[in-house]
Amino acid sequence: MSAELTAQDYALEGSKRPLAALYSRNAKAVIARGLLATRSSNWLIMVSGFFEPVLYLLSMGVGLGALVGTVEGPDGAPISYAAYIAPALLAVSAMNGAVYDSTWNVFFKMNFAKLYQGMLYTSLGPLDVAIGEIFLALLRGALYATGFTAVMALMGLVTSPVALLVIPASVVIAFGFASFGMGITSFMKTFQQMEWVNFVMLPMFLFSATFYPLSVYPQGIQWFIQALPLWHGVELLRQISVASFTSATLLHLGYFLVMIVVGMLLTTLRLRKLFLR
Amino acid sequence: MLTHPAGPPVISAQQLSKHYGDFRAVDDISFEVPAGESFGLLGPNGAGKSTTMRMIGGVSQRTSGRLTIMGLDPEDHGPEVRAHLGVVPQQDNLDEELKVRDNLIVYGRYFGLPMSYLRPKADELLEFAQLTDKAGAKVDALSGGMKRRLTIARSLINEPRILLLDEPTTGLDPQARHILWDRLFRLKESGVTLILTTHYMDEAEQLCDRLVVVDKGRIMAEGSPAQLIRDHSTREVLELRFGSERNTMVAGELEGIGERLEPLPDRVLIYAQDGEAALEEVTSRGLKPITSLVRRSSLEDVFLRLTGRSLVE
Numbered sequence: 001m002s003a004e005l006t007a008q009d010y011a012l013e014g015s016k017r018p019l020a021a022l023y024s025r026n027a028k029a030v031i032a033r034g035l036l037a038t039r040s041s042n043w044l045i046m047v048s049g050f051f052e053p054v055l056y057l058l059s060m061g062v063g064l065g066a067l068v069g070t071v072e073g074p075d076g077a078p079i080s081y082a083a084y085i086a087p088a089l090l091a092v093s094a095m096n097g098a099v100y101d102s103t104w105n106v107f108f109k110m111n112f113a114k115l116y117q118g119m120l121y122t123s124l125g126p127l128d129v130a131i132g133e134i135f136l137a138l139l140r141g142a143l144y145a146t147g148f149t150a151v152m153a154l155m156g157l158v159t160s161p162v163a164l165l166v167i168p169a170s171v172v173i174a175f176g177f178a179s180f181g182m183g184i185t186s187f188m189k190t191f192q193q194m195e196w197v198n199f200v201m202l203p204m205f206l207f208s209a210t211f212y213p214l215s216v217y218p219q220g221i222q223w224f225i226q227a228l229p230l231w232h233g234v235e236l237l238r239q240i241s242v243a244s245f246t247s248a249t250l251l252h253l254g255y256f257l258v259m260i261v262v263g264m265l266l267t268t269l270r271l272r273k274l275f276l277r
Numbered sequence: 278m279l280t281h282p283a284g285p286p287v288i289s290a291q292q293l294s295k296h297y298g299d300f301r302a303v304d305d306i307s308f309e310v311p312a313g314e315s316f317g318l319l320g321p322n323g324a325g326k327s328t329t330m331r332m333i334g335g336v337s338q339r340t341s342g343r344l345t346i347m348g349l350d351p352e353d354h355g356p357e358v359r360a361h362l363g364v365v366p367q368q369d370n371l372d373e374e375l376k377v378r379d380n381l382i383v384y385g386r387y388f389g390l391p392m393s394y395l396r397p398k399a400d401e402l403l404e405f406a407q408l409t410d411k412a413g414a415k416v417d418a419l420s421g422g423m424k425r426r427l428t429i430a431r432s433l434i435n436e437p438r439i440l441l442l443d444e445p446t447t448g449l450d451p452q453a454r455h456i457l458w459d460r461l462f463r464l465k466e467s468g469v470t471l472i473l474t475t476h477y478m479d480e481a482e483q484l485c486d487r488l489v490v491v492d493k494g495r496i497m498a499e500g501s502p503a504q505l506i507r508d509h510s511t512r513e514v515l516e517l518r519f520g521s522e523r524n525t526m527v528a529g530e531l532e533g534i535g536e537r538l539e540p541l542p543d544r545v546l547i548y549a550q551d552g553e554a555a556l557e558e559v560t561s562r563g564l565k566p567i568t569s570l571v572r573r574s575s576l577e578d579v580f581l582r583l584t585g586r587s588l589v590e
Contacts, residue, residue: 005438005468010287010312012347012361014354021335024356029386036383037374114370120336121364122387122435123356276336 022271023127030124030132046140050147053093057151060211061085072213074235075244083157087237088210090148090170094141095230096201098174101137102181103197106274107188116275126275130267134178141174142167152241162243169240169253173233176256179263186270204230229259287312287439287470288333293342294494295328302328304494305342315461315471317481317488319576321584325494326474327367330441333472334364346439360388363437367444367474369428371416377427378403378412385434398434405460406430422453429457433464440464442473446480458483478576492584502576509582510574511536513552517545517559517566527564534558541586548574 014020038046061082073079109115119129145167152158181197188194208230214222225231236252239245267274286309295303303325310316318326331337332344335351335358344351351358372380381399382392390398403409406426411419419427425448432440442461446454461484465471475481481488482502490497490505498505506512515535519527521543528540535549549555552571559566 005313007285007312009438009468010285010347010470012349012354012357014349015357020357021353021355024389026387026389029383029389032386033372033375033383036379037372040374040376040379113373114368115372117336117366118370118372118384119387121334121359121362121366122384123360123389124387125356272338276338 019125019127019268022125022268024123024125025128026124027128027131027135030119030129031135034132034136046143049093049097049140050144052096053089053144053148054151056089057082057086057148057155060089061155073242073244074239075242077242079242080157082155083241084238085211086148086152086155086157087166087241088208088234090145090152090166091173091230091233091237092205092210093144093148094170094174095177095205095233097141097144098137098177099181099197099201101140102134102178103185103188104194105137106133106182106185107194110275120275126271127268129275130182130271134175134182137178138171138174142171145170157241160243163241165240166237169236170233172253172256172260173229173236176229176233176259176263179260179267181263182274183263183266183270186267186274204228208234210234229255232256285312286310287347288316288472289343289345290329291343293329293332293344294340295325295332295337296340301494303332303339306489306491306494306496307342308489308496308499310470310472312470313465313468315465315473315484315486317485318472318474318491319478319481319488319580320474320491323493324491324584326491327443329491330364330443330472330474333441334359334362360435361438363432363435363440365429365432365440365442365445367447369424371424371427371431373416375416376412377408377414377416377419380416380427381431381434384431388435390435395434402430402433405433407456421448422450425449426453426457429460437469439470439472442471444474444476446475446477454480478580482576490580490583497583498579505579506574506576509579511548512550512574513548513555514572514574514578515547515549515552515555515559516570516572517547518543518568519545519564519566530562530564531559534562548578 065081068081070078071081071084073084116129120126149158149164149167158164184197208225208228214225214231217225232252232255236249239249239252288310290309291307293303293306294301306325306329318329320326328337332339333346333351335355338352346358347361349358372383375383378399381402382395385395385398400409403412406429408423408427408430411423416424416427429445446457449457458480461471471484473484485502487499487501488505489499498509500508518524524542524545525540528538528545531538531545531547535547535555537548539546539548547555556569556571
């Protein structure tokens, strides 16, 4: 052990840094832990997450697409049904991955694996843990998006280099959902409450103009769908995929930037409730 | 018994309380721990020991009262306080997704420690915990005792000045307990302050300079083990067995012998300064116990006296 401790060693100087109680600027240790854990045991779960949207694309895009034929794209030009739903599926997968990582995964590691209890008894603050976990979720989302875009390219659905911007854009979408999801998890106490998350996600996936245009709905329902985040994600990626940008593109992007700011604010305010009960 | 030079308090709790709704887990407790002391929290399940430990670590928010660790409030300076804390929680919370040695290294990185320090330190601690040949094993392949040793080794990765041990030897076999006591003793000798909760009275007597007995969130008594025995028990205890039917019946005839009488279903305890003299008095009254035993009073007698014999869950 170290040299003998004396009474002087026991007097600490307190930092005046803002958020010093919650943040020790060491989120990289949480990230390093996540990467190591993935390498040694989680990679199978990682791979399965990649296949889900790909299977949807094959069944709906190729299978159902044969019946549907071409549809009207964002810029008015006809595109194949697969090309129509592919960016939407990418947005859904960004949402699902980010929400899963920031709600169920955090809830489980908090209450059952007791992983965070160990972390929070070190120099790490809850904000280090939150930032590290969100970063890991986004890294995973970026990998999935890259893989999915590669599949799109193989199917001939990527027609311009601009379309590759769907990858960073889907990370922005994931960030919006992840920051918000973690804030929401701080209000959850039981598994039953966690089920509400799924209850919101599934209809959002099915009805956010994912598989058909918004125009099929009456006006009132259109407004409701347009208020939800996934619709903005679907439209954003759909516009990027055919390189057709309008002022609405900025609106969609802005929606997620606001969501990120509000979500991170909520998460930071709720950190003590989330991690230090 | 350990001796130590009393330093300034490194932990100071004043009127510390933690309520969960109506339930008072910790109810207005005050204590101070000087540097280098080995301080024990004794109490039955649910007495508030672990909650107190969690507040010291700054991972549980107190309801009221003041608390400083090394001069800082752990709620305002959690990361800085915990940089010098080692924690052995009641239940092992090892990282099941990482291998044994990685558990130590990754934990060290949470403290922001560099790899050049952590690699040799991890090997040293594996040696300490006698887990060197398990370095590359998965955590769930370890036995309960091995997991406990790894948790304890992990708590030392940052060379803590204060070590919080929440029932450190629960589930360990006697060999492992004695090895651990020896290691803790050595840490204490190097000046580390130990805060320990335990159910084991022999452990408390072995390790603690001073302890508090807590029950239902309140401090019932405070002092060194010897002092507590002096204050709350007699020097010796005479244990008599008359057979399970007769113990309570006989109790009436034993009135006046020793300082205090406690009839239990299986035996009668007589607390007395001189146990042999008390036994003579018993036989002179014509009573013939099946077995009799004179022993020194222990911390267990104090504990049971203060917290009662009924089962607490």
